[in-house]
Amino acid sequence: MSTPSTESTAALAAGGGPLIRFSNVTRTFTTGKSSSVTAVDDVSFTVNRGEVYGVIGFSGAGKSTLIRLVNGLEKPTSGTITVLGQQISGMPESKLRHVRSRIGMVFQQFNLFTSRTVAGNVAYPLKVAGWKKDEREARVAELLEFVGLADKAKAYPEQLSGGQKQRVGIARALAAKPDILLADESTSALDPSTTEEVLRLLRRANEELGITIVAITHEMEVIRAIADRVAVMDKGRIVEEGPVYDVFSNPRSGAEASFVGSALKDRPTDADLARIRKSTSGRLITVSLRNSAAVGAVLGRAAALGVSFEIVHGGMNTTKNAAFGLLTISVEGDDAAVAGFLAELRSAGDVQEISTGATGEEAAR
Amino acid sequence: MIERFQNLDWSYYLPELWEATQETIYMVVMAFAISGGIGLALGLLLYTTREGNILANKPVFATVNFVVNTIRPIPFIILLAAIQPLTLQVVGTGIGNTAVIHVMVWASTFAIARVVEQNLVSIDPGVIEAARAMGASRTRIIFTVILPEGLGPLVLGYTFVIIALIDMSALAGVIGGGGLGNFAIVEGYQRFRPEVTWLAVIVIVVMVQGLQLVGNRAARKVMRR
Numbered sequence: 001m002s003t004p005s006t007e008s009t010a011a012l013a014a015g016g017g018p019l020i021r022f023s024n025v026t027r028t029f030t031t032g033k034s035s036s037v038t039a040v041d042d043v044s045f046t047v048n049r050g051e052v053y054g055v056i057g058f059s060g061a062g063k064s065t066l067i068r069l070v071n072g073l074e075k076p077t078s079g080t081i082t083v084l085g086q087q088i089s090g091m092p093e094s095k096l097r098h099v100r101s102r103i104g105m106v107f108q109q110f111n112l113f114t115s116r117t118v119a120g121n122v123a124y125p126l127k128v129a130g131w132k133k134d135e136r137e138a139r140v141a142e143l144l145e146f147v148g149l150a151d152k153a154k155a156y157p158e159q160l161s162g163g164q165k166q167r168v169g170i171a172r173a174l175a176a177k178p179d180i181l182l183a184d185e186s187t188s189a190l191d192p193s194t195t196e197e198v199l200r201l202l203r204r205a206n207e208e209l210g211i212t213i214v215a216i217t218h219e220m221e222v223i224r225a226i227a228d229r230v231a232v233m234d235k236g237r238i239v240e241e242g243p244v245y246d247v248f249s250n251p252r253s254g255a256e257a258s259f260v261g262s263a264l265k266d267r268p269t270d271a272d273l274a275r276i277r278k279s280t281s282g283r284l285i286t287v288s289l290r291n292s293a294a295v296g297a298v299l300g301r302a303a304a305l306g307v308s309f310e311i312v313h314g315g316m317n318t319t320k321n322a323a324f325g326l327l328t329i330s331v332e333g334d335d336a337a338v339a340g341f342l343a344e345l346r347s348a349g350d351v352q353e354i355s356t357g358a359t360g361e362e363a364a365r
Numbered sequence: 366m367i368e369r370f371q372n373l374d375w376s377y378y379l380p381e382l383w384e385a386t387q388e389t390i391y392m393v394v395m396a397f398a399i400s401g402g403i404g405l406a407l408g409l410l411l412y413t414t415r416e417g418n419i420l421a422n423k424p425v426f427a428t429v430n431f432v433v434n435t436i437r438p439i440p441f442i443i444l445l446a447a448i449q450p451l452t453l454q455v456v457g458t459g460i461g462n463t464a465v466i467h468v469m470v471w472a473s474t475f476a477i478a479r480v481v482e483q484n485l486v487s488i489d490p491g492v493i494e495a496a497r498a499m500g501a502s503r504t505r506i507i508f509t510v511i512l513p514e515g516l517g518p519l520v521l522g523y524t525f526v527i528i529a530l531i532d533m534s535a536l537a538g539v540i541g542g543g544g545l546g547n548f549a550i551v552e553g554y555q556r557f558r559p560e561v562t563w564l565a566v567i568v569i570v571v572m573v574q575g576l577q578l579v580g581n582r583a584a585r586k587v588m589r590r
Contacts (some may be wrong), residue, residue, distance in 0.1 A: 023509070071498055094502075101500035115513040115587070124509075125499040266462035 001199075015211030017085070018046035018211050019180060020053075021315075022026060025079030025089075027065050040066040041236035042079070047214060052206050054227030054244070055216040062236040063216040067182050067251060071103045072096040072212060084179060101129050104211075108185035110165040112157040115241030117143070118168050119153040125176045143171040147201060166225060170201055174209070183215040187222055199225045224248075224319050248317065249290050249324035249350075266315030266326040273354065276312045282330035283338060284354040287345055289325040294348035297342070299329075307333030309339045328354070369560040371448050378552070382564055385548035389572075392462055392534040392544055396469035398526060403531030404526075407433070409507060415482075419493065419503050429478075436475045441533045444468055445540050460541035468540075469533050484518035485511060491563025524580025528573050535569075546570055550584045 004082055020029050027040040031321060039062040047053040068074040069081055072088050083087045087101055104125075113122050119140050124134045144150045147167040157165055166186060173181055183202060187195040204228050205211050215222060222231050223244060230247050232240040267286060276284070287295055302309050309329045315323030331338055345351050411429050439447065445468050452467045453459045454498040488511060496510045512519075535546025545565040553562030 073494060073497060097500040097502060099500075103498070105498040106493065107491060107495060109489075109491050111489070111495040113492055113495075113510065113514060114489075115516065124496070124501075127509075128499050128501045128505065130497075170494075172499075182498075217581060 010350050017049075018082075019049050019084060019211045019311045020047040020214065021046075021080075021082040021145075022046070022069070023080045023082075025069060025070060025073055025081055026077045026209040027062075028077045033354075038236050040076075042070065043236070043238050044079075045231055045238060047212060050206070050210055051230050052202075052215065052226050054223040055214070055228040055232035055233055055238075056218065056220065056223050056230060057216075059218055060337075063233055064184060066233070067184050067214060067216045070180070071105060094292055101125070101176055102178050103180045103182060104176070104178040104183040106169045106184065107168070107174045108188050110157070110162075110169045110189075112148035112165055112168055112172070113146075114157055117153065118149060118155050118157070118160070120284060121157070121168055122171045122175050125172060127175045132174075139175060141330050143175055146174070146204075147171045155178075162190050162193075163197055164193070165188060166198050167201060170198070170205065174205060174211070179212060181213045183213060183217075183357060185217055186215065187219065188217065195219075195221065196225075202226055220317075224317060226320065228320065244319045245322045245324055248319065249288050250361040266317065266352070268313040268328055272313055276330065280310055280312060280330040281333075282310065284312070284328060285331055285342065285345070286352045286354060288349040288351075289314075289323075289327055290349050292323075292325075295327065295345070298344045298348045301344070305333075305344065306337035307331050307340045319345055331339045366560065367415075368406070368504040369558075375558060378561060378564065380544075381548060381552060382568065385543060385545045385565065386568055388537075388542075389531065389534050389544040389546075389569075392466050392469060392474060392542070393464045393527065393530045394536070396473055396530055396533075400470045400473040400477055401523070403470075403476025405481055407474065407478035408431060408485070409511070411478055411482040413503075413507065417490075419497070419506060433475045433478050436471065437479060441468070441472055442536050443540060444472055445536060449540070462537060462542045462544070463540040463542075464540055465534065465537040469530060471472040472529055472533060473526055476529060478524040480526055481519065484522045485515045487518055488514045517584045520580055520587060524576060524584075527576055529579075531569060531572060 004216065022043055023043050024038060025043045026037045026038065028036050030036045041062070043066065045053075049235065063125055065074050070077055070083060072091065072093075076089050079089065080087060083099060086099060088096060091099070115258045116124065120141050122140045124137060124153065130173060138151070141150065144153055147170055149164060149167055149171070152160065152164065152168075159167065166189075168302050169186075173336050181202070186202070187198050188197060199222060202213060202215070206213050206226070212225070215226065217223065227244050229242060232236045232247065252340045268284075272286065273284075290296055299309065312329065312330050313328035316323055318324075331341060333341070341352060374546055407429065411418075411426065411433070412418060412427040414422040414429070416423065416426070436444075445465070447457045448468060448471065449464075451463045456463050456467050458464055492514055493506060496506045501510070534542075534544050535549075537544045538547030538550055545568055549562045549565035553559060553565065
């Protein structure tokens with residue numbers, strides 16, 4: 001894990017400073033008399049004002065615990081957490097409440113109050129924050145307009161579809177004008193088209209209202225659509241962190257490869273490799289498509305460089321503002337020619353060789 | 366049997382039946398008026414102090430849980446006799462309807478505590494977490510989330526308890542109280558007049574059916590999920 005010194009310096013220069021700072025945070029749950037599970041393991045990161053910070057990982061990676069540490073719903077076993085300029089680790093519940101009122105939260109299962117109408121749900125955090133009745137009503141109307149549910153104000157949650165419920169959840173989370181929005185698997189219970197709708201809404205909240213968002217998810221889609229920076233979480237640790245483009249566009253090795261790879265489908269799986277091996281005997285090379293035109297140019301000169309190649313696997317994806325992907329080719333030719341070809345390829349993108357017979361993960365070790 | 370009803374001295378039994386019905390209603394309403402609130406508080410205490418809930422507190426939960434489990438299984442007829450010294454202290458008499466009400470309060474308070482706790486367990490913990498995430502205090506969560514969200518099941522639970530109170534009141538005669546139970550035994554059973562016993566049965570069945578109907582409707586009205 002890197003301390004993102006460049007980002008925080010930039011934010012400080014802009015008069016902000018990180019809104020959220022985790023320093024060596026660990027959260028351990030005791031599961032029995034002598035057994036325990038470390039859900040979050042020595043995690044450090046910062047989130048700057050106005051940023052969308054994504055955390056991605058398989059279920060059980062500790063993401064849910066991580067996001068609940070941000071608003072104090074979970075307490076760290078060790079380490080310090082600073083949110084909105086206040087150290088919340090070790091803060092008593094009564095003081096935490098004030099910090100929480102400046103942090104909205106959206107849940108996977110929506111968690112709407114079934115006994116309250118849509119308007120009642122959105123008004124609840126305003127009541128907690130002590131808003132006057134007429135101000136509350138105006139704010140609720142404004143928010144329902146923002147999420148496109150003005151006509152559902154008097155409906156009960158049971159009468160809404162999943163996507164509508166989540167839009168109410170977002171309106172409720174934004175009601176008290178929070179600085180931070182926590183999105184806990186906010187689209188995981190939704191179908192693809194509704195997911196799109198909810199992600200657009202989160203993006204608007206970030207862009208139009210300037211709200212800082214921390215989103216945890218197991219869906220690459222969410223990260224690609226809204227995140228500026230991403231942390232890949234595995235077994236309680238952040239195994240990779242950085243701008244979304246950088247994290248996804250590099251050929252990877254180790255723990256992060258298994259997640260990012262399986263989600264992006266841009267590198268061959270073990271099954272793919274076995275199938276590829278049956279039809280080709282060349283050296284398997286993976287190259288990043290950061291600059292796909294340059295990669296294309298090198299491939300175009302393959303014959304002139306004395307090698308032949310075959311495309312065996314590939315995938316391209318887009319993030320919030322760029323495209324990236326990986327291409328796997330099988331290269332044949334004499335050793336010197338292949339070495340020359342690879343040297344040219346390296347100038348066009350990041351190159352990694354998949355060693356024969358070994359799985360991707362073993363190759364990395 | 367129909368013949369027996371036809372030969373019944375209605376001018377005697379009807380006023381008697383009416384008085385017994387009023388006594389039963391009086392005992393049930395008085396006992397419930399007191400135990401409804403105390404039982405709710407106790408049930409909320411059980412629910413909120415349970416491990417993982419908003420006021421999680423092992424010693425408090427264990428103590429209340431133990432007391433509830435100790436008093437609740439005592440059969441009502443035994444409780445009537447067993448706490449008579451206490452009844453004497455509290456209401457000044459060990460016999461009659463007032464004494465019965467005192468014992469009914471004890472029995473139903475602990476029954477309600479358990480019923481409330483069990484019905485609140487069905488509340489989605491997610492909505493409580495959502496309220497916590499908004500910065501709501503624990504007291505606010507109890508009154509504006511837990512109670513409204515659990516209201517439907519609570520109404521059904523309370524209906525069940527009121528019917529149980531009618532059941533308890535039928536034993537009033539054992540310590541000199543009145544009501545429909547006493548009427549059925551003294552006027553019917555002991556005088557070999559099963560038709561008189563059945564008069565009480567009919568009134569009780571009608572009361573219970575009516576209560577359950579009202580309870581079900583009210584619960585359906587407040588339940589939104």
